[in-house]
Amino acid sequence: MSKDKVYILVNEQSGGGKGLHLSNEVTAYLSRVHIPYILFKTAYKEHAYSLTRRIAKEYCQQENILFLVIGGDGTLHEVIETLVSMNLHIPVGFIPAGTGNDFSRYFPSTKSPISHLKKLLYAKETIQVPILQTENGIAINSFGVGFDAQVVAMTEQSLLKEKLNKIGLGFAVYFINVLRALFRFKTFTCTIETSSGITKTFDHAFLVCVMNNPYFGGGIYMEPSLSLMDNQFSIVVLHDVGFKDILRFIPKLFQQKHLNDKVLFNHHDISATLHLPKHATMQIDGEVSATKTKEIKVSLASYPFWKI
Numbered sequence: 001m002s003k004d005k006v007y008i009l010v011n012e013q014s015g016g017g018k019g020l021h022l023s024n025e026v027t028a029y030l031s032r033v034h035i036p037y038i039l040f041k042t043a044y045k046e047h048a049y050s051l052t053r054r055i056a057k058e059y060c061q062q063e064n065i066l067f068l069v070i071g072g073d074g075t076l077h078e079v080i081e082t083l084v085s086m087n088l089h090i091p092v093g094f095i096p097a098g099t100g101n102d103f104s105r106y107f108p109s110t111k112s113p114i115s116h117l118k119k120l121l122y123a124k125e126t127i128q129v130p131i132l133q134t135e136n137g138i139a140i141n142s143f144g145v146g147f148d149a150q151v152v153a154m155t156e157q158s159l160l161k162e163k164l165n166k167i168g169l170g171f172a173v174y175f176i177n178v179l180r181a182l183f184r185f186k187t188f189t190c191t192i193e194t195s196s197g198i199t200k201t202f203d204h205a206f207l208v209c210v211m212n213n214p215y216f217g218g219g220i221y222m223e224p225s226l227s228l229m230d231n232q233f234s235i236v237v238l239h240d241v242g243f244k245d246i247l248r249f250i251p252k253l254f255q256q257k258h259l260n261d262k263v264l265f266n267h268h269d270i271s272a273t274l275h276l277p278k279h280a281t282m283q284i285d286g287e288v289s290a291t292k293t294k295e296i297k298v299s300l301a302s303y304p305f306w307k308i
Contacts, residue, residue, distance in 0.1 A: 011071035048078035072098020093120035100218025119308035126304040144209035191275040
């Protein structure tokens with residue numbers, strides 16, 4: 001038996017308009033098969049927070065409902081963070097429509113959004129997906145301080161991203177800004193303390209990233225040794241690098257031969273404390289934020305998604 005009703009939260013602008021295209025396909029199908037739905041459209045950044053609260057209040061009063069999110073990782077992050085803050089565990093279905101879509105890369109999917117939708121409509125079981133929990137909120141994929149956060153900040157401000165999204169090349173702006181940031185980034189000091197007893201200080205950190213997902217930055221296979229369902233995260237620190245080191249490291253990264261490089265520290269754990277510069281720029285699931293304190297404690301939590 002399929003779900004009786006579908007609540008759809010969509011970011012129509014995600015993926016350069018892909019969100020709008022996919023939501024039109026989804027709603028047209030639901031109309032054909034006479035499954036009622038209510039459509040909620042984000043109108044601005046962080047609008048999904050308030051829309052999720054509205055949906056959750058209605059959802060909790062009904063049974064056999066599908067809460068469907070159509071958008072990128074940033075939209076999904078806002079939805080899950082809101083539900084976690086409300087102490088709710090409403091199962092979520094997700095149809096990726098972003099530029100990077102790192103979260104969905106780990107899960108089996110079909111090329112047809114309608115095939116994906118059908119599986120969600122008839123899904124009976126949920127799967128508990130690990131997420132990162134910090135004082136700054138949750139992360140479904142990763143959070144990072146340093147070079148990657150600066151690249152994300154530059155990308156958010158770029159007018160080029162919207163133009164490239166329209167021709168399906170939105171990911172290219174990320175790589176363009178990687179090259180731009182290389183010439184202006186300054187290293188910083190950080191200390192990592194893990195629950196397994198490791199304490200390590202880096203005086204010239206270039207990038208500090210806690211990853212719950214092997215993918216990074218829109219499809220870069222940053223942590224091949226990590227699995228989303230391992231119930232552990234990876235701390236990755238790129239440190240003591242000069243321009244020549246970066247030029248040497250990048251090809252190794254794309255060949256997946258970078259994990260043993262001397263400039264890379266990586267460690268798997270279930271909880272840790274990061275001591276970072278106060279008010280440093282941070283990226284959380286590809287969205288720019290700011291560290292609220294110099295000390296960030298991170299641990300694992302989980303959230304239910306419909307199993308398909």
